[in-house]
Amino acid sequence: MAHLLTRRKALGTALSMAGLGCLAPHHAWATSPAEFLHQSGITLPQLPFLYFLTLDITTENRHDVAQLMQRWTDAAAALMAGKPIPSLVDSDETYGLPHQALTLTFGFGPTLFTKEGKDRFGLATQRPAPLADLPRFTGDQLVPAHTGGDLCIQSCADNPQTAFHAIRILTRLADGIATPRWAQTGFLPDFGPHQTDRNLMGFKDGTMQPNIADPAVAKRVLWAADDDKAWMAGGTYLVARIIRIALEHWDRTKTSFQEETMGRQKRSGAPIGGHHEFDPLTLKQTDKYGNPITAEASHARLAAPEENGGAEFLRRAYSYDNGLSYIAERWPPWRQGNEFDTGLMFLAYQQDPRKAFTRIFERMAKFDMMNQYTTHIGSGLFACPGYRKSHYLGEDLLASR
Numbered sequence: 001m002a003h004l005l006t007r008r009k010a011l012g013t014a015l016s017m018a019g020l021g022c023l024a025p026h027h028a029w030a031t032s033p034a035e036f037l038h039q040s041g042i043t044l045p046q047l048p049f050l051y052f053l054t055l056d057i058t059t060e061n062r063h064d065v066a067q068l069m070q071r072w073t074d075a076a077a078a079l080m081a082g083k084p085i086p087s088l089v090d091s092d093e094t095y096g097l098p099h100q101a102l103t104l105t106f107g108f109g110p111t112l113f114t115k116e117g118k119d120r121f122g123l124a125t126q127r128p129a130p131l132a133d134l135p136r137f138t139g140d141q142l143v144p145a146h147t148g149g150d151l152c153i154q155s156c157a158d159n160p161q162t163a164f165h166a167i168r169i170l171t172r173l174a175d176g177i178a179t180p181r182w183a184q185t186g187f188l189p190d191f192g193p194h195q196t197d198r199n200l201m202g203f204k205d206g207t208m209q210p211n212i213a214d215p216a217v218a219k220r221v222l223w224a225a226d227d228d229k230a231w232m233a234g235g236t237y238l239v240a241r242i243i244r245i246a247l248e249h250w251d252r253t254k255t256s257f258q259e260e261t262m263g264r265q266k267r268s269g270a271p272i273g274g275h276h277e278f279d280p281l282t283l284k285q286t287d288k289y290g291n292p293i294t295a296e297a298s299h300a301r302l303a304a305p306e307e308n309g310g311a312e313f314l315r316r317a318y319s320y321d322n323g324l325s326y327i328a329e330r331w332p333p334w335r336q337g338n339e340f341d342t343g344l345m346f347l348a349y350q351q352d353p354r355k356a357f358t359r360i361f362e363r364m365a366k367f368d369m370m371n372q373y374t375t376h377i378g379s380g381l382f383a384c385p386g387y388r389k390s391h392y393l394g395e396d397l398l399a400s401r
Contacts, residue, residue, distance in 0.1 A: 036234030036386035038223070039393070040080065041103035042314070042349055043212055047156040050186035050318045051163040052240065052345060053171070054149025054380055055178040057112065062121040064177045066398040069106075071173045072153075073392040076104045079166050088172070093165055100162045104170075105154040106393055107238050107382025112150045126397055128229045130237050130352040131383050137365035139375065146182045146242055146378030154238075154347070160185070182378065184242055186318025186345040196269060196277065200319050200342055201250055201373075203262050204269035207277055208303065210312040221312045224386075225351055231396035234386020236349045239313075239357045242320075242378030245343040246327070248335065250373045261369040263300030271300065283307070299370045302363055311359045313350035320345050343374070353381065 057065060078085045080102050094100060113127035114120070153170055157163035163185075171180060189197050199205040212218040224232040250258070259266055269277035273285055273293040281304055285293045294301050305312050325341035328334070350356040365371070387393050 036388055038234050038236075038386055039105045039384055041105035041154050041156050042236060042316075042384070043218070043222075044103065046188055046316055046318075047101055047103060047158055047163075048188045048190060049157050049160045049163045050345060051155045051160070051167045051183065052186070052347075053153045053155070053167050053183045054109070054181045055151045055153075055171075055174060056181045057120075057150045057178045059177050060120070062123070062398060065112075065121060066392070066395070068174055068177045069394045069398060070392040072106060072170055073387075075169060075173055076106075076166075076393075079169065080104060085169065088169070091165065091168060093168075094162050097159065097162065099158065101158040102162055102166060103154075103156045104166060105156075105238075105384060107152040107154075107384040108394065108397070109149045109151065109380065109382050111148060115150075121398075123397065126229060126231065128224075128232055128383055130224075130228065130354060131381065132354055134239070134353065134358060134379065134381055135362070137361060137376065139365055139371055140379075141375050141377055142379050143377050146184070147380065149181045149380050149382075151178060152238070152240065152380060152382045160187075184320055184345045184378070186320045188318055199317070199344060200245060200247060200321075201258070201262075203258075203264060203266055204277060205317060206315055207264075207269055208281075208300070209315060212314060220351070221356075222314055222349055222351060229397075231394070232383060232385050233396075234388075236351065236384050237353050238380075238382045238384050239346075239348045239350070239353050240378075240380040240382070241346040241348075241376050243344040243346050244341070244375045244377050246373050246375075247340050247342055253373075260295050261298060261372070263294045263298030272298075281306070295369065297367045297369045299364070299368055302368050303360060308360045308363070311356050313348040313356040313360075316347040316349065318345045318347070319343070349384075 059065065075085050075088075082100055084090055110127065110131050110133055112121070113123045113131075153167060155163045155166045157166070167183075191197055196204040196207050210217050210221045212222055222236055224235045224237070228235075253261075255266055259272065263281070264271055265274075268275070271279055271281045271294060273282040274280075281300055282293045283301060283304065283306060287293055292301075301307055320343055322341040324338045326337065327339040327341075328336045348357050385394055385397065388396065
């Protein structure tokens with residue numbers, strides 16, 4: 001419990017210093033170059049609970065969409081500042097909860113611009129090139145009910161009730177304009193300060209990340225390029241994937257093969273043949289027989305920037321547990337029956353998904369040893385624009401003519 005309190009205090013301090021969350025009511029967004037601000041929930045340390053929601057727009061009037069984004073922008077500022085929303089009776093399930101740290105991030109999906117060949121709101125020419133539809137990857141088993149969406153909301157908080165409360169309020173404000181499409185909750189364990197969290201497979205998750213504290217790296221990897229659409233200034237692109245993990249199958253696998261599959265040691269997180277978590281990957285080293293120490297089809301190797309022309313993205317993943325589901329495994333021993341419906345809500349932020357997520361995952365989908373245990377069942381792609389002071393989020397897009 002002491003570690004949890006320490007972590008939450010540290011997160012609260014970070015939020016306050018960055019001008020985010022209810023601990024800092026004076027401002028709701030993080031700073032970026034010029035007059036644009038980055039949305040919250042992208043670069044700050046991850047809060048431990050996630051509620052991710054996508055919505056479909058039901059109106060045919062662009063003015064309605066603009067009105068919704070105005071409502072959401074105002075509501076997000078109030079929610080992250082811990083203030084009531086004017087003219088809206090609160091549901092009060094968070095009333096009295098102390099220290100409600102919260103970040104909210106919004107995005108626009110490809111179908112906002114064109115759907116079934118139709119330019120819905122006169123925005124087709126404003127669709128950014130990086131928002132190109134993701135290809136169908138090898139092994140995808142995407143469920144339509146958990147794929148796509150015109151809009152998305154990422155709500156992260158220090159407790160699940162606060163994360164859901166924000167979603168509940170924002171969904172009410174969308175009444176008559178947009179309706180929920182799919183949702184996924186997630187959670188992070190707390191291993192204490194300066195420790196990498198472990199996922200449900202028991203391995204450290206997120207060791208290899210771009211150093212976005214370096215502005216030059218963030219500009220290259222994360223934020224929209226200078227030649228992108230003007231309304232994306234200060235923004236980024238989000239790939240969201242629901243990845244089911246066959247934990248029963250994984251748990252029957254010997255640790256030595258788990259480590260070969262991952263390309264890392266389970267307890268320490270060190271690369272195969274290394275000693276410490278943050279040692280460089282052993283990509284060129286071989287054993288006495290000339291075989292690579294890190295398997296050629298291992299997860300860590302296939303994800304490494306060195307193996308992908310320097311491609312990187314910012315990973316903000318959460319574990320999920322949806323209870324039980326009837327499953328027929330795609331790999332031997334092909335067990336069927338009720339199994340844990342668990343996995344990873346994978347959130348990847350980047351400057352251009354075509355050059356980052358797609359470049360990396362096209363190879364991983366074909367060759368990654370991890371595919372014996374994981375299946376991508378949901379997917380979404382969203383443009384998350386920057387925010388301009390005294391303007392609603394997306395105003396430079398929706399007010400365009």
